[in-house]
Amino acid sequence: MSALLEVRGLSRHYGALRAVDGVSFALAPGDIQALIGPNGAGKSTLFRMLMGETRPTEGEARFDGRRITGLSPARIARWGVGRTFQITGTWASMRVIENVQTALLAHRRRGLSLRGFATRLYRAEAQALLETVGLAEVAERPAAILAYGDLKRLELAIALALEPRLLLMDEPTAGMAAGERGELMQTVTRIARETGMTILFTEHDMDVVFGHAERIMVLDRGALIAEGAPEAVRADPRVREVYLGGGLDPEALADA
Amino acid sequence: MGLILAQILTGLANAGALFMVASGLSLIFGVTRIVNFAHGSFYMLGAYLGWSLMQVLPGSFGFWGAILLAWLGVGLIGALVEIVILRRVYAAPELFQLVATFGVILIVQDLALMIWGPEDLLGPRAPGLRGVVRILGEPVPKYDLALIALTPLVALALWALITRTRFGILVRAATQDREMVGALGVNQRWLFTATFALGCALAGLGGALQLPRGGADLLMDFTILTSVFVVVVVGGMGSLPGAYLASVLISVVGVFGVSYLPQSTLALTFVVMVAVLMWRPFGLLGREEVAGELGQVGPPEDPIAPASARMRLLVGMALAALAALPVYGSPFALVLATDIAIFCLFAASLHFLLGQAGLVSFGHAAFYGGGAYAAALLVRHAGAPMELALLLAPLIAGGLALGIGFVALRASGVYFAMLTLAFAQLLWSLVWQWAGVTGGSDGLIGIWPARWADSNTVFYLLSFALSVGGILTLRHAAHAPFGYALRAARDNAPRAAATGFDTRALQWAAFTFAGAMAGLAGGLFVFAKGSVFPNELEIARSFDALIVVFLGGVKTLSGGWVGGAVFEAGVDWLTRFDYWRLALGLVVLFIVTLAPQGLVGTARALWARVRP
Numbered sequence: 001m002s003a004l005l006e007v008r009g010l011s012r013h014y015g016a017l018r019a020v021d022g023v024s025f026a027l028a029p030g031d032i033q034a035l036i037g038p039n040g041a042g043k044s045t046l047f048r049m050l051m052g053e054t055r056p057t058e059g060e061a062r063f064d065g066r067r068i069t070g071l072s073p074a075r076i077a078r079w080g081v082g083r084t085f086q087i088t089g090t091w092a093s094m095r096v097i098e099n100v101q102t103a104l105l106a107h108r109r110r111g112l113s114l115r116g117f118a119t120r121l122y123r124a125e126a127q128a129l130l131e132t133v134g135l136a137e138v139a140e141r142p143a144a145i146l147a148y149g150d151l152k153r154l155e156l157a158i159a160l161a162l163e164p165r166l167l168l169m170d171e172p173t174a175g176m177a178a179g180e181r182g183e184l185m186q187t188v189t190r191i192a193r194e195t196g197m198t199i200l201f202t203e204h205d206m207d208v209v210f211g212h213a214e215r216i217m218v219l220d221r222g223a224l225i226a227e228g229a230p231e232a233v234r235a236d237p238r239v240r241e242v243y244l245g246g247g248l249d250p251e252a253l254a255d256a
Numbered sequence: 257m258g259l260i261l262a263q264i265l266t267g268l269a270n271a272g273a274l275f276m277v278a279s280g281l282s283l284i285f286g287v288t289r290i291v292n293f294a295h296g297s298f299y300m301l302g303a304y305l306g307w308s309l310m311q312v313l314p315g316s317f318g319f320w321g322a323i324l325l326a327w328l329g330v331g332l333i334g335a336l337v338e339i340v341i342l343r344r345v346y347a348a349p350e351l352f353q354l355v356a357t358f359g360v361i362l363i364v365q366d367l368a369l370m371i372w373g374p375e376d377l378l379g380p381r382a383p384g385l386r387g388v389v390r391i392l393g394e395p396v397p398k399y400d401l402a403l404i405a406l407t408p409l410v411a412l413a414l415w416a417l418i419t420r421t422r423f424g425i426l427v428r429a430a431t432q433d434r435e436m437v438g439a440l441g442v443n444q445r446w447l448f449t450a451t452f453a454l455g456c457a458l459a460g461l462g463g464a465l466q467l468p469r470g471g472a473d474l475l476m477d478f479t480i481l482t483s484v485f486v487v488v489v490v491g492g493m494g495s496l497p498g499a500y501l502a503s504v505l506i507s508v509v510g511v512f513g514v515s516y517l518p519q520s521t522l523a524l525t526f527v528v529m530v531a532v533l534m535w536r537p538f539g540l541l542g543r544e545e546v547a548g549e550l551g552q553v554g555p556p557e558d559p560i561a562p563a564s565a566r567m568r569l570l571v572g573m574a575l576a577a578l579a580a581l582p583v584y585g586s587p588f589a590l591v592l593a594t595d596i597a598i599f600c601l602f603a604a605s606l607h608f609l610l611g612q613a614g615l616v617s618f619g620h621a622a623f624y625g626g627g628a629y630a631a632a633l634l635v636r637h638a639g640a641p642m643e644l645a646l647l648l649a650p651l652i653a654g655g656l657a658l659g660i661g662f663v664a665l666r667a668s669g670v671y672f673a674m675l676t677l678a679f680a681q682l683l684w685s686l687v688w689q690w691a692g693v694t695g696g697s698d699g700l701i702g703i704w705p706a707r708w709a710d711s712n713t714v715f716y717l718l719s720f721a722l723s724v725g726g727i728l729t730l731r732h733a734a735h736a737p738f739g740y741a742l743r744a745a746r747d748n749a750p751r752a753a754a755t756g757f758d759t760r761a762l763q764w765a766a767f768t769f770a771g772a773m774a775g776l777a778g779g780l781f782v783f784a785k786g787s788v789f790p791n792e793l794e795i796a797r798s799f800d801a802l803i804v805v806f807l808g809g810v811k812t813l814s815g816g817w818v819g820g821a822v823f824e825a826g827v828d829w830l831t832r833f834d835y836w837r838l839a840l841g842l843v844v845l846f847i848v849t850l851a852p853q854g855l856v857g858t859a860r861a862l863w864a865r866v867r868p
Contacts (some may be wrong), residue, residue, distance in 0.1 A: 051754060073753035082754075089751030091744050095559045102740045106756040111741035112765055114733055117562050118740040142559050160753060 002065070004029045005050075005166055009059035010069075011222075012045050019045045021222035022059065027166070030235050032199045034213035040244060041219040043202040044086055047170050051083050052076045077106075079087065084201075086171045088151045090143050095119075097139040099154055100126035103161035117209065119180065129157045133187060139176075143190030149176040160191065167192075169201035173208055181205060183205055185212040210234070218242065259390030263393070263515060267508030269400035271468070272407040273299070276462030277480055278487040279414060279496055280455035282700055286431035286494040287451040289344065290353045291670050292488050294360035295484065296477035298456040298660075299726025302330045302455075302463025303472035306366055307377050310467070316383035321588030323464040330460025342452065343445070345848045351616055355806050356848045358799050362841030363479060370835065379467030399468050406465070407465060411500050414458075418496065427451060442759075444491035478795050482681040485674040486525060490532045492542020493670065501540055514754055526730060531665050533675075537666050559813035562735050579720060582713040590712045592828055597716075597723040598780045598822035603804040605773035608730045608817025610805055612739050613766035614746035618673045619680030620801050622660065626683060627653035627775025631702040632788045633693070638846035642706040646779045653775020654768050656683075661767035665760060677795065684793040699789035703782050719780050726773050727817050733769065734813060742766055818856050 003026035012020045020042040027033060035043055046174065048054035050061055052073040060069040067077050067141045077083070091099050104122040105111060133169040134151040143154060152172060160165060171186070173181035189212055191215045192199050203209050209230075211214060216233040233239055259574065261414045281645055309322035345356050385402050388395035417423035428438045438444050463476070469474070471738035483506065506525055513524040534542060565570065581593055607618045630652035640648070664675040665857045674854030687694045694700065709715050718781055733739050744752040745759040752759050782788045800823070808819025826843075830836040 053750065053753075059647075072758070073750070074756050074758045075597070076754040077754050085750065085754075089748045091747040091751065093557050093559065093743055093747050094740070098740065100615065102744050103755050105737045105740060110737045111757050112714065113737040115736065117735050118737045119735070121737065147717075155751075159750070162756060198277055234769075 003062075004025060004031075004064060005200070006062040007050070007059070009063075010046065010056050010061060011058040011171040012042075012048055012049060012054060013057045019039070020049065020056075020219075023058075023150070023219070023222075023224050024218060025224065025227060027198050027200060029198055030196050032212065033201075034209045034216045035079075035200060035202045035219060036187050036204075036216060037202075037219035038222075043219055044170055046219070047083070047168055047173055048201065049078075050168060051081065055073070055105070077162060077164075078109075080162075080165040081168065082151075082159035082162050083168045084155045084159050084170060084172055086174065087176075088155050090151055092142075092144040092156050094143055095139070095148065096141055096143050096154060097123070097130060098136060099143050099162055100129050100157050103158040106220055107162045122134060126161070130162055132191070133157045134183070149180050152176055153187045156184070156188065162182060162197075166198045166200070169199065171202055171204065175201065175248070181208050182211065188212075196236045260392035260395040261392055262396055264508055265396050265400060265404065265436075265509045267511040268407075268504060269397075269504040270405045271500075271862035272403040273466040274480070274483055274487055275407055275463035275500050275506060276410060277459045278484045278491070278499040278503055279411070280458035280462075280490075281456070282488055282494055282496065282499050283427070283489075284452055284455035285670070287303065287427055287434075288342070288502065289350070289434070290345070290346075290357065290447050291350075292452075292455065292533050293354055293357040293481070294337070294364065294457050295455070295631070296479070296481035297361050297364035298330050298334060298459040298464040300334060300368060300472070300474075300477040300481050301364060302326045302460025302472075302809075303476060303687050304372050304377070304461065304463075304469055305329050306464030306467050307379065310380050311659055319380070319383050323461065323467075328458050328459040328462035328526070330463075331453045331457030332724075334456025334460075335449050338449045338452040340844050341845060343847070346448070348848070351610075351802075352848050353811070354616075354618075355803060356845060358803065359841040359844035359848065362837040362844065365474065365477065366838035366841070367833045372472070374474065376473040378473050379469070379471040381469045384467075389451055397469075403469075406489065408501075410458075410461070411496065414496060421448070430589055437794060460598040471718065480716065481795070482678055483525075485678050486529050488539075488668075489671060489674055489678070490529050490539055492536075492539025494543070495539070495541040498539055498541030503563065504613075523686070526678070527680070531668055533663065538671070548667050558814055567648065570676075575724060579717065583717060587712055590691075590716045592785050592825070594712075594716045594719045595828070596821050596824045597719045598777050598784060599824040600817040601723040601726045601775040601780075602774050603808070603820030603823070604727045604730050605770045605777065606735065606818035607805045607808065607810070608773070608799040609766055609770040611788075611813070612734050612742045612746070613763050614742075615763055615767060615769075616669075616673045617676040617767075617770075617798075617800065618795075619676035619678070620770070620800050621797035622655040622676070622680035622683050623657055623774035624778040624797065625680075625687075625788075625790075626656045626771075626779070627778030628776065628788045628792050629687060629700075629778075629787075630781045631779040631782045632703045635694070635703050635782075636700055640711065642783055646776070646783070649779025649782075650776040652776065654772030656775075657768045657771025658764070661764050661771075665767065668805060677798065680793060680798055681795065681853075684790055684795075687790045687793060694717040694790075697790060699787055701787040704786050709783075715784065721782060722776060726776055729805035730770075730773060730816075738762075738765070740791070752791045773835070783784065806854055807847060809857035812860065815856045822855060831857065 008024050010020060010023045016036065023046060037043055045054060049056045052068065052071050060067055063070065063079060086147065090101060094230040098119060101118060104125060105118060123149060127139060130139050133156050135150060135153050135157065138150065146154060173184055177185065177226050185208055188199065191197060191230060204248065213226060213230060216230055217224055218233060218239050220242045225242065226233050226239050277295060277299050281292055283307055284290060284292050306322050309325050310319060312324050331829050341356055341360065341495050341826035346354050384400040389401065424436065441847055469678045487499060487502040488508050490500030490506065504526065509524055509528050517524055584589060602624050606617065609615050609617055627649040631649040632643040634648060636647045663827050664672055664679065667675055688696055694791060696799060709718050741757055741762050745757055745762050749759050778792065804823045805817040807823055808815030830839055833839065853861060
């Protein structure tokens with residue numbers, strides 16, 4: 001089985017600070033993997049490096065056998081890596097459905113086209129994606145007035161419009177109500193199972209992590225300290241120590 | 257050897273005034289986040305005030321006393337401007353503040369004209385520093401040496417103020433994080449006022465100090481502004497050592513340019529700037545600037561929709577009524593309507609760039625004037641017929657935009673804005689200096705339309721058709737996939753990139769597209785007037801377009817042409833008065849402070865209130 005994403009010795013140093021330090025791992029097609037760790041462990045930095053938004057100090061990432069380190073975010077996205085942001089990114093001056101239509105435009109490489117009216121393109125497809133994430137009813141509203149949880153869903157629809165083979169989600173459920181979280185993750189994992197999409201996500205909510213990830217990686221102070229099935233990670237004494245010492249509620253880990 | 261040293265000394269002396277103006281600009285930007293376009297005006301005021309004071313105060317004491325008083329006086333005027341005008345616009349989008357400072361420029365220009373008259377004033381020589389000193393056989397004016405010694409002293413005093421005093425600590429803290437300083441209970445209002453006054457005083461000092469070398473004239477506000485922008489961009493916004501380093505670099509390069517490449521002095525400066533930017537996009541000593549607000553502060557605009565069938569019918573009827581103007585309009589009305597149609601296209605092209613792409617260009621006249629000169633030069637030197645000239649004008653202007661965009665889009669926010677302005681000035685100075693081809697300040701005259709389009713009626717119809725066609729094309733582009741991609745990049749660039757949009761390529765395309773449309777307007781302008789002069793390329797023309805976009809409203813699709821029509825008609829009426837700049841400046845300030853949504857936005861808000 002060849003890896004879809006292969007990360008070797010990826011590092012990002014800011015002066016003496018090693019935000020990410022020699023991280024190596026691999027994802028096989030269809031994997032649903034979580035990346036956890038206390039605040040400041042380097043999760044977001046790692047994501048930004050994978051997506052080409054931050055240049056690594058050392059190391060490389062390969063997607064489907066091709067090196068993506070050093071490419072622009074747009075190139076990496078076009079090769080099939082989708083992404084959602086920790087601070088939700090949508091296009092506020094457009095309607096909800098237009099956000100998805102615009103993502104479909106990007107996917108079809110029509111960004112420079114002057115032909116036709118964008119609001120009339122790919123409507124059915126966009127509507128279907130909105131239905132998938134549960135936003136069909138608010139399709140015609142301006143995106144600017146959506147509640148935060150709905151924005152998270154909309155961003156997911158935007159990312160899914162690219163039909164990514166790998167989806168990176170940076171805290172996909174942060175800021176959502178507890179009930180909504182499981183729902184959203186179920187939607188994503190269902191799509192992943194149906195389409196063979198691979199998922200890597202970070203998350204602070206341990207219910208979400210242990211309820212949906214097949215494998216879990218733990219990052220602490222820039223380095224991977226554990227990787228494996230949820231049961232093994234939960235039992236790992238180093239992980240327990242990080243979370244006990246890191247100020248995060250240890251009960252969350254124990255209860256999950 | 258001696259000559260080279262003498263030239264370096266001249267460069268260092270030139271750097272004096274430049275540094276003082278640039279450091280003031282940098283300081284004000286750091287604390288208030290306002291790019292003070294009126295900074296050149298304060299420099300000019302310093303020179304004029306100093307000149308007047310030197311006429312009354314006697315001797316050596318009088319000379320230096322006048323400079324000191326000019327310094328204080330301009331500082332006070334700066335404080336007044338900050339309290340009366342800028343305080344009202346801090347909360348407004350970045351662009352409004354710029355337009356407000358441009359209103360100040362217009363007012364100062366006319367006030368200076370009223371008080372000191374149109375003649376250039378010769379600066380008095382400094383008592384005791386009249387002659388020259390021979391260094392390695394070359395004559396170096398004594399006053400130059402005094403300036404060379406004085407500039408580091410001013411820089412040092414400024415540095416001490418910033419690093420050693422409580423005021424300086426607050427200034428540095430505010431430069432780092434404005435909100436935090438406010439949250440800690442510092443009275444921001446007075447910190448802003450004090451900083452603005454200090455920055456203006458520095459500009460005034462620079463203006464007064466250069467009197468013995470350059471005197472005072474009404475053009476010096478814009479002349480220094482270009483150099484200052486180049487210095488600030490090269491040195492890095494907000495860095496005092498950077499401002500000093502860049503002032504010296506640019507001045508010395510300038511002096512050598514005058515001796516060895518007299519035709520391309522400004523071009524040489526720009527080569528240096530481009531080289532620095534390629535190497536360090538945020539200047540020699542600048543830090544990475546958070547990208548500007550792109551004129552999109554406040555609630556996002558409402559989603560747009562293609563016009564309904566009823567709206568199309570209405571617009572079609574209105575256009576038909578306008579096309580029939582020759583039937584019922586006077587010859588004068590036809591000429592005015594032609595001017596308005598052309599200007600509307602120019603304004604709409606900038607509006608597209610600003611509104612859809614979020615790119616704030618301060619040098620859009622480069623493409624309007626560029627198109628105009630392209631058409632005129634083709635007719636004059638290649639004997640091209642009008643039809644060909646009108647076809648090539650937008651293409652050449654578009655090519656120009658392609659080149660300028662390549663460099664300017666390496667930067668973003670205020671850096672981008674200043675770069676566009678600097679490039680427009682470069683073009684303007686090329687046209688001035690290259691008189692053999694462009695006619696210099698005499699312009700190119702006698703460029704008339706082809707015989708079939710010779711009459712007012714036919715040329716009006718031609719301009720009307722091309723302008724309306726251009727405006728509709730721009731409008732369609734906003735609704736087309738291209739417009740949505742541009743707004744995606746503007747609303748949230750990281751999201752757009754992660755969705756596969758090459759945001760820079762999109763912006764580059766928008767810049768080129770808008771440049772080509774402005775070029776078409778410029779081409780039409782030449783044949784409407786039969787001539788073109790360098791002022792079609794100057795800063796004031798770029799600002800006309802900016803004011804219009806604000807007048808109309810940035811966050812509306814029709815803001816560009818509505819503003820253009822009102823502005824052009826208004827200016828036609830205003831210019832009958834002697835001090836029309838003053839009036840225009842006041843109107844600008846009025847709009848910025850009282851109707852910040854622009855005409856279309858305000859009308860829409862009123863309509864929403866009235867509608868049941």
